[in-house]
Amino acid sequence: MTKPETTFVRGNEHLDRLLADPDLAADVAVAHKAAEEMDRVHAMNLAMIRKAGQMTQAEVAKKLGVGQGVVSRLENRNDMLLSTLFDYLTATGAESASIVVTVHGRRIELDLAQLGNTSSERRSA
Numbered sequence: 001m002t003k004p005e006t007t008f009v010r011g012n013e014h015l016d017r018l019l020a021d022p023d024l025a026a027d028v029a030v031a032h033k034a035a036e037e038m039d040r041v042h043a044m045n046l047a048m049i050r051k052a053g054q055m056t057q058a059e060v061a062k063k064l065g066v067g068q069g070v071v072s073r074l075e076n077r078n079d080m081l082l083s084t085l086f087d088y089l090t091a092t093g094a095e096s097a098s099i100v101v102t103v104h105g106r107r108i109e110l111d112l113a114q115l116g117n118t119s120s121e122r123r124s125a
Helices: 012-019 022-052 057-064 068-076 082-091 119-124
Strands: 098-103 106-111
Touching: 012 022, 022 068, 057 068, 057 082, 068 082
Parallel strands: none
Antiparallel strands: 098 106
8 A cells, every 4th residue: 555645845944934035024014914904994894883883792692693702703703704794784783785896997886685695585585
């Protein structure tokens, strides 16, 4: 019986050599800082929506059927399903939740309730 070939290669040494370049290390530090700021703003924005609805995390949690800790994690999460976002927004009292994007200068608005198979659609099915 032959031993399976290993295809994984650790990149730590290569990464360390790349980061030894002060310019590259500075660029990486700036990118990390920007990502942290985007995460902070994202969490702040979800919390701001909840606060605009004059709700506590516990109240939103009750509407979602989850614990308060789950709402806290949602507000601090940097990635979530659209259906989860829709449910959170609906629980906070938001109406007509949508996502607006611009593609090649063209503004496109997507209604979150109509995107895919949201959990609210699954519940009513």
